[in-house]
Amino acid sequence: MKLSHLKELRNIRKLNNFFDNMYSAILQYIEKKPLITLKVEGNAIKVSRRLFEQLAYSILNNKVTSLDLSEEQMVINKEIRIFRCDVDGLSYFDDNLPLNLSEEAKKLGWKVEDGLWTNGKVKFLVMLGILMETFNYNIYRIEGVKGRDVVDIGGSIGDTAIFYKINGARNVISLEPLSLPYNLAKIHIRINGITGVNFIRGALLAEKQNVNVPRCYPLYGSAGFSIQSKSFNDNEEVPTYTLSEIMPEDPYILKMYCEGCEYNIILKDYDTVRKFNVIVFETHEYITHISHKVLLDKLNANYKCNIYEIEGHPIVKCLAKG
Numbered sequence: 001m002k003l004s005h006l007k008e009l010r011n012i013r014k015l016n017n018f019f020d021n022m023y024s025a026i027l028q029y030i031e032k033k034p035l036i037t038l039k040v041e042g043n044a045i046k047v048s049r050r051l052f053e054q055l056a057y058s059i060l061n062n063k064v065t066s067l068d069l070s071e072e073q074m075v076i077n078k079e080i081r082i083f084r085c086d087v088d089g090l091s092y093f094d095d096n097l098p099l100n101l102s103e104e105a106k107k108l109g110w111k112v113e114d115g116l117w118t119n120g121k122v123k124f125l126v127m128l129g130i131l132m133e134t135f136n137y138n139i140y141r142i143e144g145v146k147g148r149d150v151v152d153i154g155g156s157i158g159d160t161a162i163f164y165k166i167n168g169a170r171n172v173i174s175l176e177p178l179s180l181p182y183n184l185a186k187i188h189i190r191i192n193g194i195t196g197v198n199f200i201r202g203a204l205l206a207e208k209q210n211v212n213v214p215r216c217y218p219l220y221g222s223a224g225f226s227i228q229s230k231s232f233n234d235n236e237e238v239p240t241y242t243l244s245e246i247m248p249e250d251p252y253i254l255k256m257y258c259e260g261c262e263y264n265i266i267l268k269d270y271d272t273v274r275k276f277n278v279i280v281f282e283t284h285e286y287i288t289h290i291s292h293k294v295l296l297d298k299l300n301a302n303y304k305c306n307i308y309e310i311e312g313h314p315i316v317k318c319l320a321k322g
Contacts, residue, residue: 014059014151018067025052035092040228048094055097063099075086076104079112081126083180085216087234096220097125102127106296108136111282116191122162124188130223130257134159139310142278148252151206151243151276153261155292160255171196171254173246176214177203177238180322181222200246202239203227206260206268211240216261226259226287243272256281266295279318292316306310 146168
């Protein structure tokens with residue numbers, strides 16, 4: 001919802017319970033300021049128009065009950081963390097407010113204990129849809145992983161690395177290009193007491209080349225980030241790796257959730273890909289504009305592949321023939 005028709009909103013004074021400068025904030029919004037200064041418990045912060053819209057709408061509809069602010073985080077309802085962006089000396093908060101995601105997670109058995117999301121087996125600082133995909137819908141479950149090595153492309157906040165480790169993987173090598181998910185993954189691996197994970201910040205390519213990514217990218221949407229996109233600003237260069245550079249001693253599983261990079265890797269570096277016993281990946285035709293059948297035609301020479309539709313996501317699982 002947009003807040004362009006403020007006169008239509010009832011009980012606008014509810015915002016007073018959260019913002020010390022309600023009228024000033026609304027005026028900034030009307031003036032179409034790209035960042036809006038809010039005062040919360042005497043602290044001045046800047047938020048994007050998107051986040052202000054979602055906060056205001058959720059407060060007015062009684063979906064936000066608390067807003068806690070620390071130096072680097074905003075915590076909504078004691079369960080949703082919004083992390084601060086720091087770009088070119090400017091500090092601000094910019095993300096989506098995934099209230100429905102929290103509700104869905106709770107229905108699947110997740111709960112918040114001591115500020116951490118847990119299902120009784122693992123713990124995370126944030127709740128993303130990929131946690132439910134990994135731990136509830138088991139989209140990356142592969143038999144025979146115990147004692148074997150895994151390469152995890154699109155490591156995000158560490159969910160699949162942790163998943164494979166608690167299911168017995170010997171070693172996991174994981175790649176993630178975005179700074180915030182990467183930093184969270186390192187924390188999650190530590191608080192879950194996981195060892196044997198080499199979590200690397202970088203992007204996977206068939207051939208080495210320079211890659212830039214945004215320095216501050218919304219966390220609640222980071223699973224959909226693609227290095228093929230050029231529509232972002234405030235770039236920083238990240239290291240790139242080829243599959244052969246990160247190849248483990250025992251290449252058992254290659255998992256790719258990298259928003260299009262699976263085409264680049266399978267079509268251009270197949271000799272390395274086929275060293276793995278199992279390949280599991282999500283296809284992204286809408287990004288590459290290449291049919292997933294092109295990938296299957298390539299893989300069918302050495303693998304038996306099946307496609308599964310899980311929560312609207314096309315997942316391909318390929319097992320080496322013989």
